[in-house]
Amino acid sequence: MLVVMQEGAEESQIQKVIDRLVAMGFIVHRSSGVMHTVLGGVGPVGDVDPAEFEVMEGVKECHRIVSPYKLASRSFKPGGTVVKIRDVEIGGERVVMMAGPCSVESRDQIEQIAAAVARDGARVIRGGAFKPRSSPYSFQGLGEEGLRMLREAADRNGLLVVSEVMDQTQIPVLAEYADILQVGARNMQNFNLLRELGQVRKPILLKRGISATVEELLLSAEYILSGGNYEVILCERGIRTFENSTRNTMDISAIPVVKSLSHLPIVADPSHGTGRRDKVLPMARAAVAAGADGLLVEVHQDPDHALSDGAQSLRLQQFTELMEQLRIIAKAVGRSV
Ligand code: PEP
Numbered sequence: 055m056l057v058v059m060q061e062g063a064e065e066s067q068i069q070k071v072i073d074r075l076v077a078m079g080f081i082v083h084r085s086s087g088v089m090h091t092v093l094g095g096v097g098p099v100g101d102v103d104p105a106e107f108e109v110m111e112g113v114k115e116c117h118r119i120v121s122p123y124k125l126a127s128r129s130f131k132p133g134g135t136v137v138k139i140r141d142v143e144i145g146g147e148r149v150v151m152m153a154g155p156c157s158v159e160s161r162d163q164i165e166q167i168a169a170a171v172a173r174d175g176a177r178v179i180r181g182g183a184f185k186p187r188s189s190p191y192s193f194q195g196l197g198e199e200g201l202r203m204l205r206e207a208a209d210r211n212g213l214l215v216v217s218e219v220m221d222q223t224q225i226p227v228l229a230e231y232a233d234i235l236q237v238g239a240r241n242m243q244n245f246n247l248l249r250e251l252g253q254v255r256k257p258i259l260l261k262r263g264i265s266a267t268v269e270e271l272l273l274s275a276e277y278i279l280s281g282g283n284y285e286v287i288l289c290e291r292g293i294r295t296f297e298n299s300t301r302n303t304m305d306i307s308a309i310p311v312v313k314s315l316s317h318l319p320i321v322a323d324p325s326h327g328t329g330r331r332d333k334v335l336p337m338a339r340a341a342v343a344a345g346a347d348g349l350l351v352e353v354h355q356d357p358d359h360a361l362s363d364g365a366q367s368l369r370l371q372q373f374t375e376l377m378e379q380l381r382i383i384a385k386a387v388g389r390s391v
């Protein structure tokens with residue numbers, strides 16, 4: 055049940071509506087927009103008549119939320135969510151660049167990459183310390199030591215940190231070192247992990263599963279939001295289709311689709327989306343043109359010797375070129391990078 059309060063509704067009127075929803079068995083989530091407060095009641099909507107709320111003082115309108123996801127739905131926050139971390143806003147006017155290696159490999163590697171991408175205008179450094187690899191024999195990441203290196207390189211270069219959390223036991227260590235906790239494609243439907251992340255007070259970057267629909271992505275976000283963590287950033291990273299000329303099929307159309315269905319910011323990952331360095335720039339340009347709020351891009355100082363995903367990692371110089379191109383594209387769609 056969604057109750058939209060009138061502009062300037064008094065706190066006492068809002069509280070009466072909350073009390074009524076709670077008395078009916080709803081769990082209430084509150085969203086305060088610039089103009090209106092919206093109350094999302096999640097619960098036994100079945101026989102509740104929206105008119106019961108519409109006649110209450112201070113209420114503008116009331117509807118049943120018809121989509122299977124409630125708090126992720128655009129109607130819950132029509133103005134859109136901006137996730138603010140220090141001076142970085144994800145979902146605002148500026149397209150936020152998140153760049154770095156697939157995996158943290160050494161202090162020297164991460165320092166070189168952090169300095170280069172920061173100089174080019176990235177705001178966030180990415181790098182996996184716990185790696186979900188298809189083979190158990192592949193490099194699995196440096197763990198906490200890798201996170202420490204990532205944090206130090208980020209701090210030296212004025213960057214935020216995004217890094218992947220693979221299971222619940224890793225949440226405390228990720229929360230200690232990272233500013234944004236990434237849920238990888240393979241974990242998009244790890245519902246126990248998502249529920250735990252609902253209790254965390256750090257933004258979550260939730261990647262679309264390899265074969266997930268947009269609706270399933272939004273339902274996964276709903277797990278986190280319903281736990282009370284409203285800072286979710288979605289990520290389109292390509293899906294598996296019959297096409298095999300690229301590693302995955304980058305679903306650019308998911309960006310405007312998500313924008314209309316949900317208030318959550320969405321970023322795009324053209325590195326995993328294509329799997330090929332030479333296809334990353336065109337898909338990055340397309341994602342920004344389609345309205346992405348940011349990009350997550352793999353960059354490596356020596357991709358030919360990278361311990362993971364070298365083939366899709368940009369060289370430092372290519373990242374510089376990408377930034378130059380994106381300045382033009384972003385401006386054309388009323389944004390900046
Ligand atoms: C990654 O970002 O390094 C990663 C493993 O991505 P995904 O979960 O999209 O495969």
Ligand code: MN
Pocket residue numbers: 156157326352362363
């Ligand atoms: Mn990778």
